[in-house]
Amino acid sequence: MNELPDPTSQAALVRKRQRARATVLAIILFAFVILVFAISIAKIKAGMPGMPHQ
Template identity: 85%
Template sequence: MAQHDDEIRKRQRARATVLGLILGAFVILVFAITIAKIKAGMAH
């Protein structure tokens, strides 16, 4: 039973890590797009 619980926790941790990385990448992407738009707006 304990081994089964450990396997579930390991999978949950892996899923949480992947989700965190995807979320972090999305935040960086939005930030980069925002900076690009601000710089494009300053050129006018």
């Protein structure tokens, strides 16, 4: 027999998943900012072409 899910626990589960996804996305975005900064430093140090001030 199929039972309807409890709306309260369903809403809690939705919020839990949304929070987990938001946390993972925040970590990824933060890591990406660090990566872009590190790439910029590495390119400046290596004197690679394509940098605006070269």
